[in-house]
Amino acid sequence: MKKFYYILLVVLTVVYFSSCEDEKYLSSPNAQLKFSTDTVMFDTVFTSIGSTTEHLKVYNPYDQKVLISSVRLSGGDNSNFRLNINGVMANEILDLEIDAHDSIYIFVEVTVDPNGQNLPMVVKDSIEFVTNMNFQDIDLLAWGQDFKLVKDEIIKKSTSWTNEKPYLVYNYAVVDSTATLTIEPGTKVYFHKDAGLYVWGKLVANGTFEKPIVMQGDRLEDVYADVPDQWNGLLLYSGSYKNEMNFVEIRNANIGLQVGTMEHSGYASLKLSNSKIQNMAYAGIFAMKSEIKADNCLITNCGFYLTALIGGSYEFHHSTLANYWGKYTNKVRTSPSLVVSNVLILSEDNTFTKDLNKATFANCIITGDVNHGNELELGQSGKANFACKFDHCILQVADTFKTSNSSRFIDILKGKDPKFIDPYEGYNFELDTLSPAKDAGKVDYARLFPIDLKSNNRLNDNGPDLGAYERIEKKK
Secondary structure, X not given: OHHHHHHHHHHHHHHHHHHHHHOOEOOOOOOOOEEOOOEEEEEEEEOOOOOOOEEEEEEOOOOXXXXXXXXXXXXXXXXXXXXXXXXXXXXXXXXXXXXXXXXEEEEEEEOOOOOOOOOOEEEEEEEEXXXXXXXXXXXXXXXXXXXXXXXXXXXXXXXXXXXXXXXXXXXXXXXXXXXXXXEOOOOEEEEOOXXXXXXXXXXXXXXXXXXXXXXXXXXXXXXXXXXXXXXXXXXXXXXXXXEEEEOXXXXXXXXXXXXXXXXXXXXXXXXXXXXXXXXXXXXXXXXXXXXXXXXXXXXXXXXXXXXXXXXXXXXEEOOEEEEXXXXXXOOOOOOOOEEEEOEEEEEOOEEEXXXXXXXXXXXXXXXXXXXXXXXXXXXOOOOOOEOOEEEEEEEXXXXXXXXXXXXXXXXXXXXXXXXXXXXXXXXXXXEOOOOOOOOOOOHHHHHHOOXXXXXXXXXXXXXXXOOOOOOOOOOO
16 A cells, blocks of 8 residues: 555656646746837827727747746836736736747726826836846837817807817817807817717807818827717707808718708808818718808718708809718718708608709819719709709719709719829829819809819919819929
């Protein structure tokens, strides 16, 4: 029996030491971890709000396990950064092992404290690693932006938003019916998810070519630069008159600009000039029984409609409507870029009908890549007036689309590719040198709006170009 226990003890001892050998860690003092990057970098982050999560991947390149004695955030709990180390929320972890030829993730978040200045600030820290007494570190770097917070605010008296600091709208900002909101040139207004600007009174947003007014979502990382549906959009209620928007850029909302509301009496009116409305989940402009005068406007890349006009009175001059949606979804777009109608069908038993007294598009481009080829839809009910005119325009429509009515379609370039410089990747909707839109505009309209969206003069060459941009050829 003793001999049996002796043999068993020997066997267990061998197994134990074999097991220890299997668990043996790399002991070399020259051990070096590998990293996916040498700096974890954040784009501009709003102060005190937080950021998206960035990550760092840590590799063990060796044939043996590595035991990391310490992984820690250099600034500790007082740092602006926070770590999730291999699934554990902590700013320091001891004795962390990585299997041979394996890796772990470290996720990093940052919050930037306000400093009271309208300047990007740099926030730095590092992640420190100690392996076999060998020290390595990875830099953490973030730029922060101080702002003025507008949260659940009803503006009851006339107010100006200045360009001293950007504005961040949480939930909503409402302009009361007795108030005017004036937005100064160069002002940036950022909107948190589902936030919006809602105007019962009056909006005066007059930027300049050098200092445009920007309205967009509050995610400023590069990956969000052209992602739609980050905020609700701008709504001018029926009863909101004489609104002005000049050199305004609206980006990445659900509906960029809604003008007029079906359920309220009266109408809304807007003068829209030199403005860009881009990357909306639903529509760039959605207008009902209202008045819009628009010139030098660029409206691009929306999930359904670039512009939908239901009843009312509208004039668009020298504007480019170009829909190359599709980058953000696998769905094929079937809705046209432009809808002009005097009826809105809400359901089988519910339709909204309103006189369309005017819808004029002059020296414009209406185009896109919809699968059936028609980027224009005219919806007409005999129960209301329907007056529309397309004068000197490129219309991307199918061969079967009738443009023979000479009072409605005048000098139309039907189905022509406008040949933009780079509409898909660079979002450059200026005209290529071979564009059929060159010199194809009517001079009478160009005289009304002689300066294009880039401050070029339309009247200095052989003829005005269609759309918002005048092609300026370089002199040889």
